[in-house]
Amino acid sequence: MKRRKWNQPQRDFINGLLFASPWIIGFFAFSVYPLVSSLYYSFTKFNAVTSPVWVGLDNFIDIFRDPLVFKSLGNTLFMAFISTPINLFVALLLASIVCVNFKGRGLVRTAFFLPSVIPMVAATMVWIWMFDPTYGYINNVLGWFGINGPSWLMDAKYTKWALVLMGTWNTGTTMLVCMAALQSVPKSYYESAEIDGAGKISRFIYITIPCIAHVLVYQAILNIINAFQYFQQVSIITTANAGVKGGGAAGGPENSILMYPLYIFENAFSYLKMGKASAMAWLLFIVVAVMTVIMTRITKKVTDNAGGE
């Protein structure tokens, strides 16, 4: 039998498909299928044992009547829009520092980045201990300066600020990206500005910032998207506090750190309202999808304005 002869584009297509096939299969199995079925589940009621029963819009009505949904949404928005700019500022500051040439720069960069690779459970444990109102280091250090530190994770007014602090410790990844961006700014720009007599600060504002704007915008939106998925830390803190006096239930003191994804998780696996959890998750998915589209649009626009890459 004669082997059928394919032309080059056909052969490329088959090879390309073949090489990419594991990911394509995985895409359908682990992304498309769960996304579609979770949309279907959001119109049904079921728990871990029963099969889904169609209930129409009941879950969505339930969501809009549940004050904890709005509470958790508020907490998540706090993380997205208060924590993100702070993180970005810290990351940019750290990145600017490690871009300067000085002795021990490598060590300092390691110190800034290392927190980002530590397993979250271990990192969160340390922070819970450091936030201890009486025996924790943070309040004791504040005490040196005569500041009477708050109860942090035990006091609903300060829980989220404690999370913000924890977040700034974890900006290593953003810092590295900012660092790479800073280093990609052509040296000649600075030199000509210096000749024109521009000071350090005006050079930073008029040259550095515009040159790395697309990276900053991208990182800002990425951080916001991540904030919408903020789960691990609060899950660990709330279960750790559950055993402690004053810790309270699933969402920390007064549900002040009940994040939206944590509430989805609680609905799905503690209250076994899997239909409601799916509906909540889909609302989250829509928000994240819209933000992603905005992100790609804006980055493209900023990049184009900056002369493109």
Place this chain on the structure above:
Amino acid sequence: MKKRINSFLFLALVVVLAIIFISPFLVMVLTSLKTNSDAFTIPVTLFPRRWVTENYPAALAAIPYFKYMGNTAFITVCSICGQMLVTPMVAYSLAKINWKGAGIISGLVMATMMVPITVTMVPMYKIYSRLGLTNSYIPLILPTFFGKAFYIVIARQFFAGIPNSLLEAAKIDGATEFQRFFKIALPLCKPVMTTIGIYAFLDAWSDYLYPLIFITKPEMYTLSLGLKQYMSEYSVDWARLMAAAVVFVLPVILMFAVFQKNFVEGIATSGLKA
């Protein structure tokens, strides 16, 4: 003179920031070397009043620590194998084979990075529980054999940097696509494979949500779950908890010490271009 003051201020800032960033590690290690009553004595001191190592054997005995470590190591090794096997194939297809789907699939790869895990977790739980696979490591390991977007993006970036002329020369000599992949592209991508191996290690070693959903049997816990459980049950014994945390973190720090360059490069390239 002004320059001197400036550089002094700069150094002071750097030192303060570095100390702040390192301090949680110091707290972790130094608390683990205190007696528990020392940790709960006012005034709080940074260094132990009496240095002890007793927390380490105590912590490792309080929970089946080595069992958990074995479980975690098993999952981690399987995940690394899965990712190392699949990532270069897919990345090669997207970067070096000239076919229509490459652009579309690259876009979809990026898109999946943004799908929240909370959206997919209920259906995945439903499937695995119907197949009787909860309380097994299959749900944690299986996905790693189908490629992860972040790794594929990094590897694709790398492959794109390999000159086409190398592959075309082999093509003229009659090498098939598979031969070109195995004999030319794969040997060249050792550095990026190291990077991906490290990320895969880190992701699997610290994974939290999936074990939390799928593993409920205590003897099957990973270190993340075991440690969290330990913390919620013995939340008064911080010296021991910190000792347990140090042992959990140590492999990661060692890895980081050896492969820091790969960590940094992976993030820097993917974050900028992606």
